[in-house]
Amino acid sequence: xxxxxxxxxxxxxxxxxxxxxxxxxxxxxxxxxxxxxxxxxxxxxxxxxxxxxxxxxxxxxxxxxxxxxxxxxxxxxxxxxxxxxxxxxxxxxxxxxxxxxxxxxxxxxxxxxxxxxxxxxxxxxxxxxxxxxxxxxxxxxxxxxxxxxxxxxxxxxxxxxxxxxxxxxxxxxxxxxxxxxxxxxxxxxxxxxxxxxxxxxxxxxxxxxxxxxxxxxxxxxxxxxxxxxxxxxxxxxxxxxxxxxxxxxxxxxxxxxxxxxxxxxxxxxxxxxxxxxxxxxxxxxxxxxxxxxxxxxxxxxxxxxxxxxxxxxxxxxxxxxxxxxxxxxxxxxxxxxxxxxxxxxxxxxxxxxxxxxxxxxxxxxxxxxxxxxxxxxxxxxxxxxxxxxxxxxxxxxxxxxxxxxxxxxxxxxxxxxxxxxxxxxxxxxxxxxxxxxxxxxxxxxxxxxxxxxxxxxxxxxxxxxxxxxxxxxxxxxxxxxxxxxxxxxxxxxxxxxxxxxxxxxxxxxxxxxxxxxxxxxxxxxxxxxxxxxxxxxxxxxxxxxxxxxxxxxxxxxxxxxxxxxxxxxxxxxxxxxxxxxxxxxxxxxxxxxxxxxxxxxxxxxxxxxxxxxxxxxxxxxxxxxxxxxxxxxxxxxxxxxxxxxxxxxxxxxxxxxxxxxxxxxxxxxxxxxxxxxx
Numbered sequence: 001x002x003x004x005x006x007x008x009x010x011x012x013x014x015x016x017x018x019x020x021x022x023x024x025x026x027x028x029x030x031x032x033x034x035x036x037x038x039x040x041x042x043x044x045x046x047x048x049x050x051x052x053x054x055x056x057x058x059x060x061x062x063x064x065x066x067x068x069x070x071x072x073x074x075x076x077x078x079x080x081x082x083x084x085x086x087x088x089x090x091x092x093x094x095x096x097x098x099x100x101x102x103x104x105x106x107x108x109x110x111x112x113x114x115x116x117x118x119x120x121x122x123x124x125x126x127x128x129x130x131x132x133x134x135x136x137x138x139x140x141x142x143x144x145x146x147x148x149x150x151x152x153x154x155x156x157x158x159x160x161x162x163x164x165x166x167x168x169x170x171x172x173x174x175x176x177x178x179x180x181x182x183x184x185x186x187x188x189x190x191x192x193x194x195x196x197x198x199x200x201x202x203x204x205x206x207x208x209x210x211x212x213x214x215x216x217x218x219x220x221x222x223x224x225x226x227x228x229x230x231x232x233x234x235x236x237x238x239x240x241x242x243x244x245x246x247x248x249x250x251x252x253x254x255x256x257x258x259x260x261x262x263x264x265x266x267x268x269x270x271x272x273x274x275x276x277x278x279x280x281x282x283x284x285x286x287x288x289x290x291x292x293x294x295x296x297x298x299x300x301x302x303x304x305x306x307x308x309x310x311x312x313x314x315x316x317x318x319x320x321x322x323x324x325x326x327x328x329x330x331x332x333x334x335x336x337x338x339x340x341x342x343x344x345x346x347x348x349x350x351x352x353x354x355x356x357x358x359x360x361x362x363x364x365x366x367x368x369x370x371x372x373x374x375x376x377x378x379x380x381x382x383x384x385x386x387x388x389x390x391x392x393x394x395x396x397x398x399x400x401x402x403x404x405x406x407x408x409x410x411x412x413x414x415x416x417x418x419x420x421x422x423x424x425x426x427x428x429x430x431x432x433x434x435x436x437x438x439x440x441x442x443x444x445x446x447x448x449x450x451x452x453x454x455x456x457x458x459x460x461x462x463x464x465x466x467x468x469x470x471x472x473x474x475x476x477x478x479x480x481x482x483x484x485x486x487x488x489x490x491x492x493x494x495x496x497x498x499x500x501x502x503x504x505x506x507x508x509x510x511x512x513x514x515x516x517x518x519x520x521x522x523x524x525x526x527x528x529x530x531x532x533x534x535x536x537x538x539x540x541x542x543x544x545x546x547x548x549x550x551x552x553x554x555x556x557x558x559x560x561x562x563x564x565x566x567x568x569x570x571x572x573x574x575x576x577x578x579x580x581x582x583x584x585x586x587x588x589x590x591x592x593x594x595x596x597x598x599x600x601x602x603x604x605x606x607x608x609x610x611x612x613x614x615x616x617x618x619x620x621x622x623x624x625x626x627x628x629x630x631x632x633x634x635x636x637x638x639x640x641x642x643x644x645x646x647x648x649x650x651x652x653x654x655x656x657x658x659x660x661x662x663x664x665x666x667x668x669x670x671x672x673x674x675x676x677x678x
Contacts, residue, residue, distance in 0.1 A: 009411045011471040014655055018042065018648040021405045022049070022462060023384045026363035026376055027077040030132055033058065035365075035374055036067065036077045036085065037386060039404045043071070047649055051075050053087055054404040056386045058367075058374060064404040067108065068115065072101070078130040080193065083110030086118070086128055086136065093117045105138065105201065107193070119191060119201040122153040123184055127219070135225030135249060136191050136201055141184040144209050159183075171212065172238050176567050178604045178642030186214040188230060190249050206247050207254070212240065218267045218319065222274035225249060227300070229268045229277050232256050239570035244268055244279065246300060257303040267319050268298075271326045275300055278329055278346075280316055281307060285574045290454075290492045295320065295329060295344055308349045313488040314342075315454075318362060323391060324370040330354075330391065332361045332375075334456045334486030337416070337428060341373060341389065341398075356395035359387075360459035366391060374401075378459040380414050380430055380466065380478070382407075411435060411471040419513035421482065421506045425494065429479035429510045430457055432466045437519040443475040444524035444666050447511050447547070449540075451531030453483040453503070454492065463644055464530065468655055474662075477514045481506030483532075497575055499532075499584045500539050507536065508544070526662045530554050531608060531643065535586065538616065541597055542589025549665035551658055553600040554608045554643050557616040559585040567606040590619045596632035598661040600654070602641035613637075634661060653677060 007013035010020055022040040029035075035056040040049040050073040056064045068074040068087065076088035085108040090101045095117065103124035106115045119125060121140035129137045146152035159165075167174075167182040175181055187210060191201035207214060212233050219230035232245035234256075242264040245256045259265050259281075266280040281296035293315040298305035308329075309316075317339065320331040329344045335353075339360030343352040355361065359377035362384070366373055373391045377398055378384040385405065387398040412434045419427050437443040446469055450457050457478035466476035480487065482495030482502035494502040515522035527547045529537035534555025541550045556562045559581035563572050582588075597620060601613030617635045624631040636657050638650060645654045656674040663669040 009409045009467075009471060011411050011465070011467040014468075014652045015046075017465075017468060018046070018651055020383075020408065023376065023386070023403060023405050024051075025075070025077070026365055026374060026386060027079060028058075028365040028367070028374055029079045029083060030081055030368065031083070032368040032372075034079070034083070035386060035401070036079075037064075037376070037404065038075050038077070040073075042648060048647055049073075053077055053085070056401050056403060058372075058388065058401070060388070060399065060401045063402050066404070074106070076126060076128050078128045078136070080107075080130050080136075081132060081134050084108065084193075085110075086130060087115075088126055088128060090124070093120075105136075107199070116198075118193065118199060119203055121189075121203070122149070122156050125189075129219070129221050131221045131225040132223040133225035134192055135221055136193070137219065137221045137228055138189055138191075138203075139186045139214065140189060140203075142187045142205075143184045144211075147208070171235055172570070173212075173215075173240075173567060175606045176216070177606055179606075181212070181215070185209075185211060186217070188214060188219065188228065188247070190228070192225075204252075206249070206252055211235070213245075215240070217242075220268055220270050220277075221249075222270045223272055224274055227270070227274060229270060229300075231266060231268065234258065236570075242266060242282075244277070244298070255303075257298065266293075269320060269322065270300075271297075271322050272324055273326060276326070276346075278308075278320055278322065279305075281305070285496075287497055287575055287577045287580060290489065290496045290575075292489060295331065297346060308346060309344060309351065310349070312344075312349070312351050315485055317485075318364070320344075321364045321366045321373075323366055324368060330364055330366055330373055332364060334360075334458060336486055337430065337456060337458050337480060338379075338486070339456075339458050341375065343391065352392075352394050354389060354391070354394060354396060355398055357397045359398065361398075380432065380457075380460060381410065383460040383462070410467055412437075412467065417510070417513050417517075419510045421494075421502060421509055423494070423502070425482075425491065425502075425506075427479065427481060427506045427510045429477055429514070431514060432470050432476040432478070433519060434470045434473050434475065437475060439518035442519050442521035443473060444521050445475050445477060445511075445514060445526070446662065447477045447479070447507065447514075447525065447527040449507060449527065449529030449533035449536045450478070450480070450484070451529070451533045452485075453495070453499070453532040454485050455532075456480050456484050456486045458486065463646075463651075469659070472659055472663075475514070475520055477511065479507060479510040481510070481536075497577075497580050497584075499535065500543075500586075503536060504539055504543065507540070511546075524548065524666045526551065526666050528553075528658070528662075532556070534608070538586035539584075539589075541593045541595055542586055543592065545594045547595050549596045549598070549662060551598045551600070551661065552616070554602065554605055555599075555612060555616065556586070556608055557612045557619075558587040561615065562608065562612055565609045565611060587615070587619060590623055593620065593623065596634075596661075596665050598634050598636065598658065600636045600638075600645075600657075602638040602643065602645065604640060604642040607643045632665075649676070 010016040070091040072091040105119035123141040189203040217231040233240040264282040268279040283291040285291035314333040389398040528551040530553035534552040537552040
């Protein structure tokens with residue numbers, strides 16, 4: 001797979017695959033004439049991805065053109081009213097001797113030319129927003145006792161020089177995803193670009209010593225630059241509850257609007273006139289109920305809110321956007337293996353599906369005249385690409401723009417299949433088939449189980465890409481079992497608190513449908529999953545021997561151990577009672593496992609801590625190891641990767657190991673240790 005200069009598609013050669021450009025994010029200029037996106041490509045030694053900003057013509061006539069180029073990369077684009085482009089980069093500032101690799105705020109003039117640094121903080125900046133009036137908001141990690149730039153810089157320098165990494169906590173949580181929280185915390189800063197030959201943005205701290213209030217907070221700035229709104233975490237007993245905070249940008253005065261006891265406020269966005277905020281209103285889950293998520297609007301002056309979509313049986317995903325007249329919201333939600341664009345009328349809650357095609361949409365932007373929506377779209381046939389569509393026309397197909405990534409040839413075809421769960425509920429899946437699969441030459445099957453669990457196989461993934469397996473001759477089944485999004489709240493409820501029941505039987509039912517096809521070889525199958533999908537792979541391993549082998553990545557193994565040690569225990573404990581953990585934990589069934597298992601885990605995984613993988617590996621070895629220690633299982637360990645395997649060469653090793661393991665047990669081939677692991 002790695003030394004073929006004439007590979008028929010990029011999916012036949014892992015070196016070609018990791019070199020494919022990856023598009024992410026979309027920003028629209030205030031006048032609607034410019035679109036900017038980010039493209040990640042390999043650095044020269046092919047060991048990491050570096051992002052650059054590209055401009056896309058909204059009319060679709062001109063080809064995309066590259067705006068930035070550096071070894072450090074650029075991201076986080078935001079337009080100022082005059083067309084200047086702000087972005088974040090840790091590239092070296094030529095006007096200083098400082099060589100610390102911290103992210104600074106840069107400005108690219110509207111007519112092009114050299115970018116310059118306009119704002120910096122000792123720990124870097126991120127999350128940049130700009131209002132139509134030119135007010136800039138951003139966040140920066142700041143030590144709790146720092147009250148100005150100089151004190152922050154001095155304290156961080158001292159910690160670095162004395163090699164002190166210790167962090168003292170006085171509240172939960174202490175880490176997130178792949179990094180430790182503290183000793184600093186996110187603060188929100190504002191500023192405006194000064195006039196003159198060397199314009200700068202002087203930053204003002206809006207949230208001195210906020211604690212964890214801004215942890216993972218989404219925020220927005222009003223068009224006139226007078227107010228900010230942000231999620232505001234309220235500490236509870238071992239928990240955090242998301243409220244909304246309004247901040248007067250002239251005075252710094254802050255007003256917090258608290259949700260009900262069982263509610264959360266998420267992803268606030270100002271209306272064009274600044275009098276309302278739209279947000280996701282989430283009802284918290286309980287051990288027996290998955291909760292709900294609806295669109296709501298809040299009056300900025302009074303703090304009173306109302307639900308806009310109480311009867312819509314879909315969950316909005318990602319930031320929504322107002323139409324310029326303030327009459328409607330444009331939003332994305334998972335739906336039957338897609339993620340269409342919807343228009344929601346604010347006054348009535350009426351929902352119109354704007355797209356009827358097979359794409360999942362993201363990075364929604366609405367044109368200043370309100371007539372056009374720009375977005376990224378993706379499916380299992382194409383990775384993310386920029387597109388446009390009408391903001392009012394129902395059931396349309398979006399129009400692709402001339403993006404920065406070239407089209408690619410796929411090594412097979414995609415279809416959909418359906419089955420029924422034990423309770424008669426419809427269960428659907430994508431099925432990717434290799435070229436030539438037929439009754440005379442049936443393809444071996446890989447069952448891929450998605451993570452989440454509140455998720456859906458509905459768009460392109462670079463981390464779990466089925467076309468790499470298809471290029472090796474496998475069919476790949478991508479099912480959405482109980483707990484998947486896009487099929488309504490009741491579909492989620494079927495598996496809520498009962499992970500080993502409907503999610504498992506749905507997977508087996510749809511696998512039966514796939515195996516009944518004459519182009520699938522039901523005697524040569526494997527099951528693979530990551531995160532919650534890894535949990536399900538472990539559950540499958542302990543409840544059936546129908547699969548020749550199992551691959552389990554970043555997986556939950558002992559639920560009583562996982563619940564208190566994951567990075568956000570407060571979320572999981574709402575569902576994961578002691579009774580639920582005891583009834584649904586795969587580790588209770590280790591003695592039933594007969595299929596060879598490939599266990600994969602990263603040490604920097606704080607979502608599913610490494611202890612899950614280590615315990616799984618040890619308990620497997622107790623059951624399977626012979627007197628000489630030999631066993632059919634293998635453990636692929638990444639000391640410096642997190643929940644996802646992100647670096648390009650590690651991604652190659654991941655795929656090489658997975659395919660070698662599956663080839664050995666499904667196809668009867670000799671085991672091949674990847675060269676860099678030999």
